Amino acid sequence: MAAASSQGDGPAVGIDLGTTYSCVAIWRGDRGEVIPNDQGNRLTLSCVAFTCIERFVGDAAVNQAALNPANTIFEDIKLWPFKVVADQKDRPMIVVQYKDEEKKFSAEEISSMVLAKMRETAEAYLGTPVKHAVVTVPVYFNNSQRQATIDAGAITGLNVMRIINEPTAAAIAYGLEKMPVSNKGRTVLIFDLGGGTLDVSLLNIDSGIDIDMSIFEVKAVAGDTHLGGADFDNEMVKYSLREFLRKHERTDIRGNQKALRRLRTACERAKRMLSSTTQTTIEVDSLHDGIDFCTTITRSRFEELSKDLFSKCMKGVEKCLQDAKMDKSNVDDIVLVGGSTRIPKVQNMLQEFFDGKELRRSINPDEAVAYGAAIHAAILNGGNSDGRLVDMLLRDVTPLSLGIESSTGYVETIHGVMSVLIPRNTAIPTRKEKGFTTLYDNQSSVDIKVYEGESAWTKDNNLLGEFRLEGIQVAPRGVPKIKVIFDIDANGIMEVSAEDQTTGQMKKITVTINRGGLNKQEIEHMAQEMKRIAL
Template sequence: MGESMSDCEWPVIGIDLGTCYSCVAVWRDNRVEIITNDQGNRTTPSWVAFNDKERLIGEAALNQAGSNPCNTIFDAKRLIGRRFNDESVQEDMKSWPFKVVSGTKPGTKHKPMVSVLYKGEHYTFTPEEISSMVLMKMKDIAEAFYGSKIKNAVVTVPAYFSDSQRQATKDAGTIAGLNVVRIINEPTAAAMAYGLDTKLITSGSARAKTVLIFDFGGGTFDVSLVAIEKGEFIVKAITGDAHLGGGDFNNRMLSYFAKEFKRKNGFDISKNPRAIARLRTASERAKRVLSSAAQTDIEVDCLFEGTDFRSTITRARFEKLNMELFLKSLDIVKNCLRDANMEKWEVDDVVLVGGSTRIPMIQKLLTEFFDGKDLCTSINPDEAVAFGAAIHAANISGVGKSIKDIVLVDVTPFSLGTSVVSGDMSVVIPRNTPIPAKMFDNYTTVYDNQTSVAFCVYAGERPIAVDNNFLGKFTLLGIPPVPHGIPELKVSFEIDVDGILTVSATEKSTGNSNQITIKNHKGGLSKADMDRMLLEAEFFKAEDKKRRKVVNAKNALEIYANRLKHAMDRGKVTNIGNFRKMENAVDLTLEWLEECSDDVGDAFEFEKKLEDLQRSCGYIKL
């Protein structure tokens, strides 16, 4: 199925790189273990922030978003592998407080770039770089758990991610210092988690099950039909929307509350990033509460111009605001069943994955559609994808003895082909073809003495090629100058296990050939760009380490001085020789700490102060 132990260094971690939250897991002691972060949480916000002092990732970035909205980045997954002028990017930019600009340099031209202010200087980052920072955080969490370096990872992506988005995700892993040994689809990973949870993997049960994975996360939505039998996972069909998720529900609530604030107070806050960021946080909190309550209040003090905002929203109002999106998700379920040529009664279990599946109306619509079938909620919707990624990681590294016989057969979510002279889309690999796959078709010239043919590669289901997603272009040269229709041009499309596409063309009589691997268009990075970003990643890592060293040195000094002061106040060091001198040294140190700036650039100054205080006090141990 994949690499052996000799090929794939253990441990291999599984990472769910989510739009809103990320999760990391590993196979240990014959089971999956979700790894908690430094705050003790099992999921970590996919947020990155920059300020005058440091870079923050995860909870630290999320917690300061209200006061630093323009330099706090979230939803990077909605940018990765896309172009700046994509309709979805332009739509999202309207609700983001941070600035997104179009790249202008050769390696980043037309890519969406995040612009931030860090330590007084302007920086721009690609979505890959922001995602790499989140991946690096997940890598650090795993390394803290193991106490050793982690190199290899299985990373999940939405099933409906395009080839360029998959390649961009792999690039992000490389920038983070990870060897991404496999990219797998999120609903497929969730199906593996379900298989282990229900013992379909390990029990040897002969009965096959057809499972519909309903994966509704913070930024993406996927539906996958998977047949599971004796450890074999065969994906029958996948469909979805790489731009639909809980964040869209937040945006609709945000818009609703902003209009209410304007109606009540006359202020338009749409252009005020700080007010929008605080209202967004309140909106998301209200959304979560409404999954278990009929209504909730939101309160934001001094939202704008000293004016407080108070409002109440009911679950019915929330459902009305988002019903269009709820029904859209149900249409995608119907499309998936149709693509698999299956009826809804043939589905054994409907498995809910992703935080948005907690919304009662979504569950109600699904239950009604499947004629009252109980929905499967036995696996944690926030952790299922990372759980499955860890299973796959153990499988390909050869360490999961109880799951060594797992076989995974995934499919491609889009039809892949090339344009012909009429402008039509000539499909070479139809959608929902099992991968890895290799298929070919034959073409010829359309003009006499034509010595070259350009092949434009597209992904999509529209009959006209240019209406689909353009992936790349290459030209086959050296065709013999003969009448049209005589040259035989064999075009081959090959998709690897990560869903990465390679297209090649060969002229039969001469053997001349050319090919393109669809990874440098709309999201792929050149070697020069990758090298530059790796250097920048090392720079920020070194800056973070330097900052932590300063903070730790300052904390060590402050803790020692305060403990000494406490001991002196309680009369525990009265027998020391020069008490007055020692008391003065402690007081001066505490005063200096009060006045010193956090911007002290070197830990040495704090370390020297600590050494001086310890010397003045006779190196008292506390």
């Protein structure tokens, strides 16, 4: 996407809102800077905790997690110790005890607390208010998840200028800083294995040598929103629990959330150690009822425990290449992003798959996404006084197919057939339209149900939203002409409209597909609540 005009209202930052860690960066002068938090760390844990006294975000939240697991919100759904209930609109709400009261928070509110922390980190470093940001999301985030991220920014008073996919942001960082100089474009595969998600993206990058514009064209994406470093930690935890039960048969700690939290921390530490050594120990003093726990684990044992996860990683690469209709020999660079790419087995599998091709490790895997987002934010904000940043054309793609429920041209059906208007990996922004008609005689309205997914049957896909087009011409089935239009912007946010063309009069209903999203009043209410909680 070409650069937008300057916001004229302070700096714009790039935020990697990760499931495990978050990171904020800014481009100023002639270089990018990753901004450290108040603990001096360049990464901030995406964790929020509530106590009887105050709220913690980041490192401080994790430091008290073992003593307060029920009120500590973190990414791993498999080990959630906190309570989740549905609100009146059937949206999930997280229940915690805060200042001796029961409080319920939406996912957007929790995300807004992490975003607020990242903004505060940037403001403390820059000494000026920060109101604008480019925020990254996993490639397989659906429309409602992307809208929720924008809503989270609005709650904390942050204008989300653009939502971009994490590997696309990493590609921007690589294309500007580290890509080999060439007079032609290069085909780059970004392999992003973070704490909670796997994103694989294949791009053509032209770094702007022959033109005054860098072009980043995504050809295909693949991934898994439930595969990341936390899943490897889970395998270590399950192994450790088996070892503990083997040594202490009558002692079951699976219901002890405090013990599990401490064990998980030790397992994560051991996993990191195994990236640089072939053997280490998992050790926790007084894990349960005064019983110390200590066991040895080797790298080969860890790899055996995680073999199914490693297999899933490679399936993502294979699917991305298959969707792009590209042979692996045509990939110029394989770029590693995300802390979990430090696992030796991951690197070995990738290198073997690409017939020994050298992997690009020239960008910091933990910081590349935020760095790339900061570059894009600077361009959108007009902050290129030094001339180092050329304009940018960014063409991303839809990760999933999008369509409506129909059958052989009829806009409604009892069979639940998926009629695709926008196939997956279609470049965005995009606009597609398709003609339909009525299924029954004398219909005066039709229901438009919008889905995303790859199944031929809508029951196996994800319902994004629905609306009713009323006032259509009453006529025998098949006579009315109904045009359905899908319009997706650069953020990946979609609007769907339908119009009756039979009479020549425009009758159109437009709906923003953000099922479960927040309306303006809800956002304003949550923003006020966040200010009150921060006091």
